[in-house]
Amino acid sequence: MSFAYRDMIAKGRADGGRAEKFQREAAGEERREPEAAAAGGDVRGLPGATLAELTDFVESRHHWATRRLLAEVEALVAEAMDNSGPLQCGNVAELRRKLEAFAAEIERHLFEEETALFPYFRELDAFAKGKGPRPHLFCGSVRYPISERWKEHEDTGENLAGLRKLVGVYRPSPADPEAICRFIMKFRELEEELEEHVRLENEDLFPMALELEKRLGIG
Ligand SMILES: [Fe+2]
Numbered sequence: 001m002s003f004a005y006r007d008m009i010a011k012g013r014a015d016g017g018r019a020e021k022f023q024r025e026a027a028g029e030e031r032r033e034p035e036a037a038a039a040g041g042d043v044r045g046l047p048g049a050t051l052a053e054l055t056d057f058v059e060s061r062h063h064w065a066t067r068r069l070l071a072e073v074e075a076l077v078a079e080a081m082d083n084s085g086p087l088q089c090g091n092v093a094e095l096r097r098k099l100e101a102f103a104a105e106i107e108r109h110l111f112e113e114e115t116a117l118f119p120y121f122r123e124l125d126a127f128a129k130g131k132g133p134r135p136h137l138f139c140g141s142v143r144y145p146i147s148e149r150w151k152e153h154e155d156t157g158e159n160l161a162g163l164r165k166l167v168g169v170y171r172p173s174p175a176d177p178e179a180i181c182r183f184i185m186k187f188r189e190l191e192e193e194l195e196e197h198v199r200l201e202n203e204d205l206f207p208m209a210l211e212l213e214k215r216l217g218i219g
């Protein structure tokens with residue numbers, strides 16, 4: 001990273017230097033440290049939550065937040081493209097293209113969960129409480145669709161790492177050096193949201209559904 005570049009970011013350092021730190025990490029100049037404050041929706045904050053309650057929490061809080069942040073990040077890239085000069089345009093255009101593909105993939109993943117997986121989780125929960133019929137899945141057990149979602153979560157991590165590299169070489173426009181800080185902070189927020197969202201599903205929601213299905217003798 002050039003000194004001139006750092007100077008440009010420093011001019012817009014209303015973020016306490018977090019944008020610059022992010023780019024150092026993305027460029028491999030600094031080790032990335034997890035930020036404890038980012039963990040917003042800790043399931044440990046929902047002690048005793050049932051499968052249906054946890055499903056509702058993931059869908060209403062994390063799916064909504066993911067969609068909002070994707071839209072905001074995409075809007076900031078579009079803005080950066082409008083403001084960037086010819087030398088930067090190629091980089092920003094590539095970032096925009098990859099972000100659009102990433103957003104489409106995430107939307108497909110959320111839709112699959114909301115229309116196939118989560119309704120089944122709620123049916124399982126109702127059956128366990130004696131409030132609904134025995135649920136049925138065409139594939140016999142939820143472990144098959146869950147294994148597909150697990151794989152997609154891994155893909156999400158890899159795709160985020162690819163985007164992070166592109167963001168790391170993203171250069172500010174001299175006309176609006178603060179634009180890069182706005183974009184980086186929003187991208188960082190999206191990354192943290194997705195990491196927490198995936199952790200919650202992988203470590204809490206999906207294991208809880210598999211355990212309940214097993215306990216009920218289904219699948
Ligand atoms: Fe999800």
Ligand SMILES: [Fe+2]
Nearest residue numbers: 109113149201
């Ligand atoms: Fe997911």
